Amino acid sequence: MAEFDLVLKGGRVIDPKNDIDGIADVAVADGRIASVAPDIPSSGRTKTVDVSGLLVTPGLLDIHLHAYGGYPGWLFPDQHCLPDGVTTVVDTGGAGWRDFDDFLETIIQPSQTRVLAFINIVGAGMIGAPEQDVEEMDPKPCGEVIARYPDHIVGSKSAHFGGPGWESAGGAIEAARLSDTIAMIDFAPKPTRSYEELLKRMSPGDIHTHLYAAHIPLLDDDKRVNAYVRDARERGVIFDTGHGGGSFWFRIAAPAMAQGFPPDTISTDLHKSSRMIPNATMTATMSKFLALGMPLREVVYRSTQKAAEVIRRPELGNLSDGAEADIAVLDLAEGAFGFVDSGRARMNGSQRLECRLTVRGGKVVWDRDGLSRPGWEELGDYRHAD
Ligand SMILES: [Zn+2]
Structure with missing residues (x-):
C-alpha cells in the first residue's frame, strides 16, 4: 500500500482541470499530489486532517x-x-x-x-x-x-x-x-x-x-x-x-x-x-x-x-497526480455579508470564502484553526508537536 505524508479527508474537492467537484480525499506524498479519491486509507506515518464541510481546491x-x-x-x-x-x-x-x-x-x-x-x-x-x-x-x-x-x-x-x-x-x-x-x-x-x-x-x-x-x-x-x-x-x-x-x-x-x-x-x-x-x-x-x-x-x-x-504555467493550479502539492482549504461561509469595491461602495452577499489551511509543496504552511495539530491535552509534557 502506498505511504502518504498527508491526507486531507472528506472535503468537497473542486479541481476544474480534472473536472472534479465532489466529496473526496486528497493524498500527498513527497511534496506531490499522490491521489484524489474517496476513502483513501492512511498508514502509520500519514498525517490525516479532517476537512469535512470545507472546500479543497488547488x-x-x-x-x-x-x-x-x-x-x-x-x-x-x-x-x-x-x-x-x-x-x-x-x-x-x-x-x-x-x-x-x-x-x-x-x-x-x-x-x-x-x-x-x-x-x-x-x-x-x-x-x-x-x-x-x-x-x-x-x-x-x-x-x-x-x-x-x-x-x-x-x-x-x-x-x-x-x-x-x-x-x-x-x-x-x-x-x-x-x-x-x-x-x-x-x-x-x-x-x-x-x-x-x-x-x-x-x-x-x-x-x-x-x-x-x-x-x-x-x-x-x-x-x-x-x-x-x-x-x-x-x-x-x-x-x-x-x-x-x-x-x-x-x-x-x-x-x-x-x-x-x-x-x-x-x-x-x-x-x-x-x-x-x-x-x-x-x-x-x-x-x-x-x-x-x-x-x-x-x-x-x-x-x-x-x-x-x-501565465503559461499549466502545470500549476490543479490537483493532478504528480503535481506539486499546493492546496487551499477554504470555508464557504453562509450568512449576511457585505463587500466593498474600489469606489468604496457596498454590495451585499450571502456567501464568503475564507482560508482555513494552506499546503505549499506538500507542507502545511497555514492552519488557522489547528486542524492538522494534535490537542495539547493528549501530548503530555510536549515541546514541539510536530
Ligand atoms: Zn498593480
Missing part, C-alpha cells in the same frame, strides 16, 4: 500583486498570500530590468510562496516618478532579462504611465515579443492613445489588467460592452481583474458580467492600501465575484487553472 494563483519595489506599497508575499490560500503569486512590475537580481535574492528565493514576476519596462521598476521617464523604457534589455530567467519571469509589465505616447505600453508589448512571453498592461487612455488602439496592439495571450476600472471604457454610453473589446477577447487578449485600490467597480462589473463579460482571471493587485478598506485579498475578491453571481466552480477556475494557463 492552491490559488494571484497573477497581480506587489511584492517588491522602490516604493513603499509592497507586501511580503508569505504573510499576505499563504494565510489566504495563495501559493503562487506574480509580482507585477515591482522590479525593472535593472534590479531583478535584487528581487530574486531578497524576496523570491527566501519566500515559501512561489513568487513569479512581470518585469517593468522601466529599468528601475516601480519607484514612482521614473515610471514616467521614457528614457528608462527599453524593450531590448527588458526582453533580455525576461529571457534570462524563464523559471521566475513570465513576461513584461507597463503601468501608471501618464505620458502621451506608446513608450510604456508599446515597449512592454515589444519586450514580450522579443522574449516570446506575454505583456501585462495597466493602461490609462489619453486623447493620443486610446483603449481601442491598445487592444489592437496586443497579441493573443497579452493581458489587460484592471478591466473593471472606472477609467477604462469597457462599456459604451448605454452600458453595453464595446464591440472592439469583445473582438479583442475573441482574438485571445486576456482580461484580468487586478482589484487594487482603484480598479474594481461593481457598477461596471455587474452590467459587464450580465452581458457575459467576466474577467478571464481573478487577481487582487494587493498592496498596502488595497489591503485595507476595499479588502482586495484573494478570498475577498473571489467572494465579490460570488456576490456578483459567478458560480463557485467558475470562481475557483479563474483563480487556479485559468490563471496558471494565462
